[in-house]
Amino acid sequence: MxxxxxxxxxxxxxxxxxxxxxxxQSIILPSHLTENxxxxxxxxQITVHIPDQRTLEYxxxxxxxxxxxxxxxxxxxxxxxxxxxxxxxxxxVIYDKSGSEIKKFKKNDxxxxxxxxGGTLFSDSxxxxxxxxxxxYPFTVVFTSSWVSNDTAFxxxxxxxxxxxxxxxxxxxxxTYAPDFVLKHKILNPNEQIVINKSPGKIEVxxxxxxxxxxxxxxxxFKKIVPKVIFALNKFHLSGVDGTAEDWxxxxxxxxxxxxxxxxxxxxxxxxxxRNLVAGETSKIEKARKIYEYVQEKTRYIxxxxxxxxxxxxxxxxxxxxxxxxxxALTNYTKSLLEVAEIPSYYTILYAGDDKxxxxxxxxxxxxxxxxxxxPDGEDYVWLECTSQDIPFGFIGDFTDDxxxxxxxxxxxxxxxxxxxxxxxxxxxxxxxxxxxxxGTLEATVTIQSKGIQYNDRYxxxxxxxxxxxxxxxxxxxxxxxxxxDSIALENNRRDVVMNEKITFSAxxxxxxxxxxxxxxxxxxxxxxxxxxxxxxxDLELYIDRGFVDxxxxxxxxxxxxxxxxxxxxxxxxxxxGMYDLxxxxxxxxxxxxxxxxxxxxxxxxxxxxxSFRSFIRKIVRYDDQKxxxxxx
Numbered sequence: 001m002x003x004x005x006x007x008x009x010x011x012x013x014x015x016x017x018x019x020x021x022x023x024x025q026s027i028i029l030p031s032h033l034t035e036n037x038x039x040x041x042x043x044x045q046i047t048v049h050i051p052d053q054r055t056l057e058y059x060x061x062x063x064x065x066x067x068x069x070x071x072x073x074x075x076x077x078x079x080x081x082x083x084x085x086x087x088x089x090x091x092x093v094i095y096d097k098s099g100s101e102i103k104k105f106k107k108n109d110x111x112x113x114x115x116x117x118g119g120t121l122f123s124d125s126x127x128x129x130x131x132x133x134x135x136x137y138p139f140t141v142v143f144t145s146s147w148v149s150n151d152t153a154f155x156x157x158x159x160x161x162x163x164x165x166x167x168x169x170x171x172x173x174x175x176t177y178a179p180d181f182v183l184k185h186k187i188l189n190p191n192e193q194i195v196i197n198k199s200p201g202k203i204e205v206x207x208x209x210x211x212x213x214x215x216x217x218x219x220x221x222f223k224k225i226v227p228k229v230i231f232a233l234n235k236f237h238l239s240g241v242d243g244t245a246e247d248w249x250x251x252x253x254x255x256x257x258x259x260x261x262x263x264x265x266x267x268x269x270x271x272x273x274x275r276n277l278v279a280g281e282t283s284k285i286e287k288a289r290k291i292y293e294y295v296q297e298k299t300r301y302i303x304x305x306x307x308x309x310x311x312x313x314x315x316x317x318x319x320x321x322x323x324x325x326x327x328x329a330l331t332n333y334t335k336s337l338l339e340v341a342e343i344p345s346y347y348t349i350l351y352a353g354d355d356k357x358x359x360x361x362x363x364x365x366x367x368x369x370x371x372x373x374x375x376p377d378g379e380d381y382v383w384l385e386c387t388s389q390d391i392p393f394g395f396i397g398d399f400t401d402d403x404x405x406x407x408x409x410x411x412x413x414x415x416x417x418x419x420x421x422x423x424x425x426x427x428x429x430x431x432x433x434x435x436x437x438x439x440g441t442l443e444a445t446v447t448i449q450s451k452g453i454q455y456n457d458r459y460x461x462x463x464x465x466x467x468x469x470x471x472x473x474x475x476x477x478x479x480x481x482x483x484x485x486d487s488i489a490l491e492n493n494r495r496d497v498v499m500n501e502k503i504t505f506s507a508x509x510x511x512x513x514x515x516x517x518x519x520x521x522x523x524x525x526x527x528x529x530x531x532x533x534x535x536x537x538x539d540l541e542l543y544i545d546r547g548f549v550d551x552x553x554x555x556x557x558x559x560x561x562x563x564x565x566x567x568x569x570x571x572x573x574x575x576x577x578g579m580y581d582l583x584x585x586x587x588x589x590x591x592x593x594x595x596x597x598x599x600x601x602x603x604x605x606x607x608x609x610x611x612s613f614r615s616f617i618r619k620i621v622r623y624d625d626q627k628x629x630x631x632x633x
């Protein structure tokens with residue numbers, strides 16, 4: 001959804017615009033806007049007014065043409081409200097492709113639902129949104145909304161479009177504010193099409209004829225591509241509390257004073273339980289490990305959208321009594337328990353998600369959508385994800401790795417960087433024993449050991465039911481037809497952060513026959529099959545988010561009524577994107593062992609290098625699938 005920030009539910013105000021029906025015809029749209037577009041923002045006018053520290057007024061007028069079913073989600077006709085905000089106006093009018101009105105929606109016609117997920121325990125945040133089922137395409141929606149809020153901590157940001165395959169003819173964002181305020185702004189992913197004009201008490205951002213982006217394989221996430229302008233006041237208001245964000249130190253002190261102070265209350269009984277839990281341990285880290293595992297066993301995650309703008313944690317005593325909390329509450333609770341054991345730790349705010357996103361270090365403001373805990377350990381930190389009952393102590397995986405975060409220390413806020421899982425740490429070691437029967441059936445026993453991000457991709461299997469585990473392996477070996485899994489044994493070593501798997505399976509008709517010859521693919525158990533899409537002209541950079549290392553050692557036995565070919569070709573490929581080695585060792589007339597190592601390097605490369613990257617992957621796919629011919633004796 002456009003302009004939706006995690007801890008700031010929308011609010012909206014009033015606009016009237018005369019509309020020429022001819023301008024709403026979708027049959028007159030120019031080709032530079034319709035090319036690759038599922039939707040087109042024809043006209044967007046956003047006005048934000050901040051007359052004082054405790055008032056934010058917002059108005060929007062948007063005309064969106066939806067070209068097909070995929071573009072329906074781009075309408076974004078909604079408005080949120082809560083105890084600190086109210087909707088003043090909400091209206092939508094639907095037009096067909098010739099510009100004739102189909103239907104009009106007033107405020108009470110919009111569907112009203114909770115603004116947070118079904119996992120939320122309780123919340124006063126709600127959203128009204130347009131629910132419309134199209135009868136034909138294309139069609140156009142004219143959306144008008146306005147709201148007012150008492151909070152100024154989160155000023156709606158601006159970007160030209162918010163998804164792939166959506167173009168924008170014209171968008172203007174105008175922000176006016178009291179002249180004695182200090183307003184900051186920053187443009188992320190700058191683009192020469194973006195125009196910014198500033199004057200005392202006013203800033204205007206605009207764009208025209210912004211083309212639709214098409215998603216491309218191995219490209220940065222959309223948030224790293226699209227320009228975005230963010231805004232913040234050095235003094236703001238958040239649900240009854242005035243705040244300041246002049247620098248990270250003062251910001252951190254405000255967080256500690258108004259959001260965290262007084263929340264770490266624990267009963268004497270709980271304190272004694274924690275002291276007994278760590279008694280006898282001399283290592284700070286081992287004490288912390290025991291406390292972290294105590295939290296995992298005692299609590300569960302559930303979203304709780306209450307407190308100051310959804311940012312103030314529940315009391316530690318409430319979490320202790322109830323056994324649940326959201327990311328803020330569980331992080332704060334863990335910190336409270338660590339304090340009992342005299343272990344310092346820092347409440348940490350960040351943007352979480354698979355697509356890495358930094359807290360902007362040079363833009364002091366309310367940022368982030370998640371909270372974790374950091375324990376100082378010399379020059380480094382031990383990071384704790386407090387919402388998971390399964391993730392190992394000190395392991396954060398791809399949800400919060402490799403990004404700038406702000407830690408709340410006794411001296412105030414401080415920007416630091418979370419753990420980076422270098423490609424060499426993201427390992428998978430596979431050993432296989434494969435046998436081909438005279439009938440062409442494959443019988444295999446495979447053991448897999450995973451670490452780093454590859455561990456992150458597999459540790460969840462431990463707690464899945466049998467059918468879901470099998471589904472995972474059928475997908476992993478989807479290149480093998482007629483596969484039947486016989487057994488699965490899993491061991492999740494949380495202390496060393498290692499996942500061990502042992503799978504036995506068979507596959508009828510794995511081999512093919514031609515007269516007296518049998519044809520088999522030697523590499524059955526770890527084959528790279530995904531050739532990146534070919535582009536005549538690529539628009540986006542080549543982006544490999546997380547690299548890895550796969551190492552395989554597999555022995556293959558063929559029926560003794562067949563003979564192996566005399567020699568095998570060893571392969572070595574090396575490029576700036578990675579390295580691939582495949583070597584063979586003939587053990588006897590019916591046994592061959594092959595070793596395979598494939599390293600993929602992470603990094604960002606120019607779009608001109610995509611062709612050579614694709615060539616590198618194509619060769620690997622070909623070598624992984626190479627077949628051998630067995631001749632009947």
